[in-house]
Each structure stands twice: as C-alpha cells, then as structure tokens.
Amino acid sequence: MCVVCKQRLSQKQLFRFVKNSGQIIFDSRQKIQGRGLYICQDCINKLNTKLFNRVFKTTISDEKLETLKEVMIDTKTTK
Numbered sequence: 001m002c003v004v005c006k007q008r009l010s011q012k013q014l015f016r017f018v019k020n021s022g023q024i025i026f027d028s029r030q031k032i033q034g035r036g037l038y039i040c041q042d043c044i045n046k047l048n049t050k051l052f053n054r055v056f057k058t059t060i061s062d063e064k065l066e067t068l069k070e071v072m073i074d075t076k077t078t079k
C-alpha cells in the first residue's frame, strides 16, 4: 500500500525504502529486512523528509532524501 495515497497496488508498482542498521536505503528488490515504506509512482513527487521522519521515526536531511530519490530514479530507468 502506498504511504501517501493509500492505494493498494502490487509490489511491482511500488517503490520500497527500508531502514536497516539505522540507515535508510532504497530497496530495489524489496527483500531487505526492516521497517519499510512503500510509495507508488504517482506519489514519488510527494516524498519528503517529514514522511520519512514519521514512518522511520528518525530525522533525515534534505540531502539524504535527494540521494535516495536519485538512487530510486537510476534504478527505475536502468530496468
């Protein structure tokens, strides 16, 4: 389920971020253990630090968010 629009979609249509060992990473294969956040393609533009902070109970910087987005876009476009 997408964390923003709450739409129920298959995992293929969702992007997953996960907190693992205190680090938030983009989980392209959706196999990493840990607390996860799912978001659909339509809502990618609505990703923000507040959302991450709420879901992961942490504080991430804008730079970190931008890095995560870049990794996500790279993964998406190289598929």
Ligand SMILES: [Zn+2]
Binding pocket: 002, 003, 004, 005, 006, 007, 039, 040, 041, 042, 043
């Ligand atoms: Zn969505």
